[in-house]
Amino acid sequence: MQPKLSVITIVYNNVKDIERTMLSVLNQTYPNIEYIIIDGASKDGTKDIIYNYKSRLAQFISEPDKGIYDAMNKGLSLATGDYVLFMNSGDEIYGPETVTEVFGSADSADIYYGETEMYDEQWQSLGQRRHRAPEHFNWKSFRHGMSVSHQAIYVKRSIAGPFDLQYKFSADIDWIIRAAKNASSIVNTHSYVAKYLVGGVSKKKHLESLKERFKIFTKYYGLVPNLFNHVFIALNLAQYYIRHRKTND
Secondary structure, eight states: OOOOEEEEEEESSOTTTHHHHHHHHHTOSOSOEEEEEEEOOOOSSHHHHHHTTGGGOSEEEEOOOSSHHHHHHHHHHHOOSSEEEEOOTTOEESSTTHHHHHHHSSSSOSEEEEEEEEEOTTOOEEEEOSSOOOSSOOTTGGGGSOOSOGGGEEEEGGGOOOOOTTOSSOHHHHHHHHHHHHOSOEEEEEEEEEEEEOOOOOHHHHHHHHHHHHHHHHHHHOHHHHHHHHHHHHHHHHHHHHHHHHHHO
């Protein structure tokens, strides 16, 4: 029996990208997918595009929400699949065979994960994420940075609780760590599974996001280890930018 996958897309006023994301889900060769779209009452034509595919959707809600993680919780509450995957507007499942390949990589894992390719706003590839997916992943793997993006992780719904709404920017990190703590089997698919649209988050929000991440990592890993880990993160970041600058010179 092939497991049922609930794919949840969150969108608000993204008429430019929503169809591309939807088609990456709807064109999957895997037969047992439940597609749920949660729209935050878009006013730019996004809903009109979604309605074109309404007959192929399991659920479609368009109403105001209290932010992205509130919308994600709405999607989770509607999901009936064995696994859940969040593929937000602008991102894509990597290729038409991806879901088939993910579930074909091992039987009945609690979590499947893979690699992410980054894309700019013109949908030009920027290559692999700076944080590569680790060979082995568990709840401690984020201590040196977010090594697996939420677009690239398939989580068994029975171990996936709701997102903690006290976090406005980094609740996905907390959610993945909690799921990983509950997981007994985590499988690396050793393949690209997602395409991620690099967003233009403001510097203010970026700083607030970093503060939230520090708070989350402290909760799980402890303050002193987290401080040491952030020194490691800073050194890695500096090395990355030095190497990147050399290759561009």
